[in-house]
Amino acid sequence: MRTETHGPSVGPSVAEILASHAGGTGSPAKTAARVADAIAARGDDGTWLSTVPRAQLIAAAEAIERRPGARTLPLYGVPFGVKDSIDVAGVPTTLSCPDYAYTATATAPAVQRLLDAGALYVGKTNLDQFATGLNGTRTPHTIPRSVYGGEMISGGSSSGSALAVALGQVPFAVATDTAGSGRVPAALNGIIGIKPSRGLISTVGLVPACKSLDCLTVMAGCIDDADRVLDVMIARDDGDPWSRDRGPRYAGEPLRIGLPAATELEFFGDDAMRGAHLAFREHLARTHSVVDVSLDPFLAAGALLYQGPWVAERLVEFAGFLAAQPESIHPVVREIFAGGHRYTAVDAFAALQRLQELKAEVSRLWRQMDLLILPTIGTTFTVEQVLAAPIDTNTMLGHYTHFGNLLDLCAAAIPVGATADGRPCSAMLLGPALADDTVLHLAAQLLDEPRLAPSHSPVPVPTEELL
Structure with missing residues (x-):
């Protein structure tokens, strides 16, 4: 049974949970009971698989x-x-496709680091099937809705991970992002x-x-919360051929913020979203270079x-x-x-060459700015609108996010207010590769959060089986 909500109701933070557990006012077992009861109270709302x-x-909490x-x-x-595209030992990995499901025999190293650090695994969250989509409707299970109500989509493909946090059930969730997911x-x-x-x-x-990607x-x-979790999860893994070390900490220098001309921004006819984002930009311009x-x-x-x-790359796994x-x-x-079959090797090389040209052009832009700020999304849709035009609406949702991994950027999407009609407005902070700490610094500043410098060092915790 779905309960109508009108915005996020984020629960206790990681710091608050840790303080409760350390001070004795709470305990992992009490927290586990609270989480289980909160999930049960919502029923099947499409958050968890x-x-x-x-x-x-x-x-498990008592252990x-x-x-x-x-x-x-x-x-x-x-x-x-x-997210249910990531392995946890002994738990089915389904990718929201029951016929594809298998039971994982090992836990993904990044998740294992969380378990080793004392985190409590609650469950697998819903997603657009095979992590293909940005809207959250491409699932054979219950289609999740945004916490803002009005039949607004939850977004995808990491739909359930976002909802689990926005509903206050867990303080953080692991997700994925290939094109904005x-x-x-x-x-x-x-x-x-x-x-x-x-x-x-x-x-x-x-x-x-x-x-x-x-x-x-x-x-x-x-x-x-993000800092604490990232500090546990980030680590070189020789089993991952793309693995690399994190970049330097933010050095404290004034930041140059790149903003495209307002005429270059696309809101797909959504004047309320345009107004909300431009108001945020005006505030930003008063406080930053x-x-x-x-x-x-x-x-x-x-x-x-x-x-x-790149559509054809999905066939490497799923053909x-x-x-x-x-x-x-x-x-x-x-x-x-199926559309991936129409591309040839010539197409792939031509696209790689074109991408390299664009990477070179973008690298020159980083000489004049430290971070780029854009809308995260230009508009919102209802479930009905997405089901009626699944490809077009999905393309609009990814207008500002599709290029992130292709251009090797890091990014943070942060809430910066609401539209006049009560929908969420989110800004996206983008930086070049390994500028993650600078992105997090500005995100905290814009959200008026104090930020302690992360340790940037591996967490010395034992590995043991918790499930």
Whole structure:
């Protein structure tokens, strides 16, 4: 049973949960019971595809309490969800396609680091099937809705991860972002979505959408929560060929903010969203150094993603399943997969060469600015609107996000207010590769959050089986 809501109701932060557990006013077991009860109270609203049963969740929390030095663990008893395209040992990985499902024999290293740090695994969250979509409707399960109500889509593909945080059920959730799948649902649910630089978080144990672009991300209610979680998850993994070390901390110098001309921004006829974003920009320009920048090369790169051969990269993973069980695949996802067959090797090389030209053009723009700020999304849609025009609406949702991983950028989507008619307005902060700490610094500043410098060092915690 779905309960109508009108905006995020983020629950206790990671810091508040840790303080409760350390001070004795709460405990991991009490937190586990609260989370289980909150999920049960909502019923099947499309947030979760599977959850640890209440008694088992409390038992897992009690096992964390018994670990040596448990209270010193950086995420002691903090509950979290995992997008159901990421492996957790002993739990089915379904990608929102029941016929594709398999039971994982090992936990993804990035998730294992969270478990080792004392975090409490709650369950798997819903997604657009095979992580293909930005709207959250491409699922055979209950279609989730945004916490803003009005039958607004939740966004995707990490729909359930965003909702679990926005509903206050968990303080953070693990998601993915290939073309905007972490940023778009964060925007539509009024929370924070952090897409780190590609390779900082291991993608081993993630069923790939586009392996050369995939990125594990974090949904959270505040920057401090994101900082704490990222500091655990980020680590070099020799099993991931894209793995790399994180970049430097923000050095403290004044930031030059790139803003494209307002005439370059597209809101698809949504005047209320345009007004809300331009009001945010006016405030930004009063407090920061602003640089005019062209959006053209960014959008040109984004157009390559679904109008070029990267669609075919999905077939590396799913071509066999498409051939053997096409009827098991959501019709829109099946159409997208099948479209990958029309591209040739010549198309791929031509697109790679064009992308390299655009990367060079964008790299020159970073000489005059430190970060670029755009809308995360230009408009919103209802479930009915998306079902009526699934491809066109999805393309509009990804207008500002499609180019992020193609151009090797890091990004954060943050809530910056609401439209005059009460819908969420989100800004996206983009930086060049490995400028993650600078992005997080500005995000905290814009949200008026104090920010402690993250340790940027591996968390020395033991590895043990918790499930």
